[in-house]
Amino acid sequence: METTVAHLKRGQKGIIKEFTENLLPIKLLELGCLPGNVVELVQVAPLKDPIYINVNGSHIAIRREMALHIALDIIEDNVAI
Amino acid sequence: MSKQINVALIGNPNTGKTSVFNQLTGLNQKVGNYPGITVEKKEGICKLPRGVKAHILDLPGTYSLNTTSLDESVAVELLLNKNDKDHPDVAVVVSDVENLKRNLLLFTQIKDLKIPAILVINMSDRMSRKGISIDIDLLEKKLNSKIALVSTRKETGIDKLKELIADYKNLSKTQNVDTSVIAPEYFAKLRETFPKEDVYKLWLVITQDVNFMPLEKKLFKDASSFATKSKSELKRLQQKETILRYQFINGILKETYKIDVNAAKGFRATLDKVLTHKVFGYVIFFLILLTIFQAIYGWSEYPMDLIDGFFASATEWVKDTLPPGVFTNLIAEGILAGIGGIVIFIPQIAFLFLFIALLEETGYMSRVVFLMDRIMRPFGLSGKSVVPLISGTACAIPAVMATRTIENWKERLITILVTPFTTCSARLPVYLIIIALVIPEGSFLGLSYKALTLMSLYLMGFGAAILSAVILNKILNIKSKSFFVVEMPNYKLPLLKNVGYTVLEKTKSFVFGAGKIILAISIILWFLGSNGFSDEFKNAETIVTNRVNEQGFSSSSEIYFETHQNGLDINDPGATDQQKELEERALAQEIAGYKLEHSYMGYMGKAIEPIVRPLGYDWKIGIAVLTSFAAREVFVGTLATIYSVGNDEEETIKNRMAAEINPRTKKPLFNLASGISLLLFYAFAMQCMSTLAVVKRETNSWKWPAGQLVFMSLFAYIVAFIAYQLLK
DSSP: OOOBGGGOOTTOEEEEEEESSTTOOHHHHHTTOOTTOEEEEEEEOGGGOSEEEEETTEEEEEOHHHHTTEEEEEESSTTOO | OOOOEEEEEEEOTTSSHHHHHHHHHTTOEEEEEOTTSOOEEEEEEEEOGGGOEEEEEEOOOOSSSSOOSHHHHHHHHHHHOTTSTTOOSEEEEEEEGGGHHHHHHHHHHHHHTTOOEEEEEEOGGGHHHHTEEEOHHHHHHHHTSEEEEOBTTTTBSHHHHHHHHHTGGGSOOOOSOOGGGGSHHHHHHHHHHOTTSOHHHHHHHHHHHHHSOOOOOSTTHHHHTOOOSOHHHHHHHHHHHHHHHHHHHHHHHHHHEEEOTTSSOHHHHHHHHHHTOTTHHHHHHHHHHHHHHIIIIIITHHHHHHHHHHHHHHHHHHHHHSOSSHHHHIIIIIIHHHHHHHHTTHHHHHHHHHHHHHHHHHTHHHHHHHHHHHHHGGGTOOGGGHHHHHHTTTOHHHHHHGGGGOOSHHHHHHHHHHGGGSOOTTHHHHHHHHHHHHSOSOEETTEEHHHHHHHHHHHHHHHHHHHHHHHHHHHOOOOOOOOOEEEOOOOOOOOHHHHHHHHHHHHHHIIIIIHHHHHHHHHHHHHHHHOOOSHHHHTHHHHHHHHHHHHOOOHHHHHHHHHHHTTOOTTSHHHHHHHHHHHHHHHHHHHHHHHHHTSHHHHHHHHHHHHHGGGTOOHHHHHHHHHTTSOTTHHHHHHHHHTTOOTTOHHHHHHHHHHOBOTTTSSBSSOHHHHHHHHHHHHHSOOOHHHHHHHHHHHTSSHHHHHHHHHHHHHHHHHHHHHHHHHO
């Protein structure tokens, strides 16, 4: 299974690789959620949903179903970026 | 008259756009709706240097010109439509210094429409704390635009902005990004087909309905049919456009924008850790709710009592001062009572919106949405429905108004429709008197039956709201994108000015919006209650006076005397005077009761008696149910008038109600069965014209309030019917 934003642990970061669903809302992109950008998981609500992320300086909350469509490479080393 | 400049304020949400608007216009602003839709329209007038005047329009917040909601499409349509009377001569794009990159996306789009644009970089007071430095001159050059560095908190930079607006003719109209590179052939074809139009504008028109519903494309009828690409293809192109713009912006900011990442970042993170914590987050939210409740119930009691007292004495005064007659009665009992019924809600509405504005301004509201979203979702609601539902326990009117923050129309509509089920404060007087009458003494696990009944009524209200949300979610076939992207803004100290404006504006829109309808219905109710066609009505004074002379006072007046004669010393010479005064009052009350019985309203009550009889009510309760359609709390007052007892003496009303015998069953009229039936009826029925008026205003159609009225009343009737028949 592909690693996505939904798989991040709190405080963990990743670099967005691609969207596995073509019809993600344009609003998400406009807020800076673009391939190549770094995304950090800030907080997860109970039942793992919604998910609070910091991407490219934008702090946003998205629902889990959407997070599952944002594939990424986890940055294992927290000091890398 | 010199020409006014049209200025449009546009920007991302949470950039302090409203603060800029407030500073430009001060109190010279008015809030209305765009014709035909419920999007709020804020406009104001601003005096600029050199005697120029500007009309400022505060457009709904948007992240880009790719619309995803009604609010955003209003903004876009205005920018595209040159014939609109508000079409801007200059666009002021408000951005915030910390999210400049994201804000520039919108700015470049507006530049590409060739609308003269000024970039406002707001919250500049945060720069040093956040370790940000910007090369403004270079940025201006790169963007081919003028920039105003503003801090609305420190009130700096506004003069420069005014100067720039006044000088709008010298602003450059060059484009920033050449969008056609995302699909060169497609754009070439567009240019060929519509040689007179600007391609970027065409492109925006074509893509508007990709994410949302179609705009009214009066201007470009042909352009909208220029659909040589499928929706998903267009959408992919939009994504490409976004990426293209970010490339341009990143390139520029690399040279002009420096941020020291090590500078204070901790405050937000620490607060978030606590406020969105799995346990503490909810505890804090609960405590904040308690405070709001306390304010709405407790604190607003004092101003409400004052208002109540004021209108009572104003009514007295009018009756005493003006010559008696129909006109005086209309003023005293129709108009004044109606206005009183509106004004009495102001403290609660003001308090609620004070708190909502504070929570919004500080950025806390987004955290509540985050915490509650998953819990609300199974019911077809969203995290943003929480605040309206909770506010509903105070009063459904501000609660329905508070649903404006929900972007998803279906979720918003469901929230509006179910909110009136929650137990509002107007139900309390009804509940309290009926519970006192019919629920027996005794306790269960240390809680009295009476308290338990009251609690169950609250729980039932919430239950009914949630249950109907589930049903509506199933049956409402509304297509609206159910995406959920909520920005979590940085925490800020609230600007008191902004909070004040919000409270003022919401209160005003209630008073003048819903107020008109409440006033109209109050006058109708007054007319029906104080006019009649029968001889009994016309000769009420003589009939009642004769009856009293022949048969003495009625049993209700006897009770009235008993409660008031306590402590009256018969040997005291003043006692006879007092006794006389009591008798006079009792007579007046009996006449009023007799008149009401034979007024139009009285006949209506008798006409509906067959309908309410299966619920255990007689015609008198029927009238009270009818009149309390104006507002639930009117129930107690109406019964007081019917039973001819003074309005202000609750104890007497209770005694009088307890003594009332049902002529059919020969048992007390208010017994456990009819009492429970009444409680349930009031718990579920849509007995509030003010709420209906607000729902009409917020949904812009009579369809929804009418459906609400029918559904809730039927539901209430059936439940009350079952309860009475089972308990009887």
